[in-house]
Amino acid sequence: MSFEVARGELLAVIGPNGAGKTTLLTMLAGIRMPDSGSVQQQGPNSHKRIGWVPQQTAVYSKLTVAQNLRLFARLEKVDDLEATVQRMLEQTALEERADDELGSLSGGNRQRVNIAVGLLADPPVLLLDEPSGALDPRQRQRLWSFITSLTDRGTSVVFATHDISEAERHAHRVLVLADGDLLFDGPPAELHATSGAAVDGDMEQAFVAFLAAQGH
Structure with a gap:
């Protein structure tokens, strides 16, 4: 497969279980x-x-938010450790929770810390595997507001998700995978049109119809 990701683009990778996301x-x-x-x-x-940022959080529940960020910043060998930690606390709106143990945070805030770890080295591209899978609707909304703010600042974000409606709401573009093959690359609205599903049908119906038409 071959594809490109533009600066500041939010790209969703969707597909059935075992597709290769x-x-x-x-x-x-x-x-x-x-x-x-x-x-x-x-x-x-x-x-x-x-x-x-993998699906399973890679941070330590017995350490505070700031301690987690310092630990991973050292592993990343950032130039200015304290300035980097402070920048991440500000960027994730977790300054008031800096001294709280990670285990005491809500699922949404723990995921913010997990993403902050992935951002410590100021990467131009951020990869997220099922970033909102364990969150409730309000936590998901806050998380996606944060992720959108990253793309607004120029970070390219590629995320894998089973939530087709989430891809429709947030992604600029979607990749559809099945059995390791790239079946579609384009805007969510184009996938809906290509699927042949009813115009008033939802994105999940369009996704299922598209896979069926492709023999999956």
Whole structure:
């Protein structure tokens, strides 16, 4: 498969279970090597690593928010540790929770910390695997407001999700995967039109109809 992600773009990767969504993200992150092909970054920040936020939180519940950020900032070898931690606290609106243990936070705030860890090195591209899967509707709304603010500042965000309506609401573009193949690359509205589903049908119906038409 071949695709590009523009600066400040919010790209959703959708597909049935086993389609290869997480595999694709781990290859983009450099965690898993592809059998063939390559991942290339272009632009003034192309030397920076791609940020990666897995589905399972990688932070420590017994440490405070600030302690978690300091720990991972050291691992990232950032130039100015304290300034970076402060920037992340401000960017994630967690300044008032800096001294709270992570285990005491809501699911939405824990996910914000998880994303903040992925942003410590100021990556030009951020990869999110099922970022809102364990959140309630209000927490999801706050999280997506935060993610949208990242793209507004120029960060490219690629996220994998099972929530088709979430992809429709937030993504500028969607990739549809099935059995490791890229079946569609375009705006959500175009996927709906391509599917042949009823105009007044929802995105999930369009997605299922599209997969059926493709033999999946």
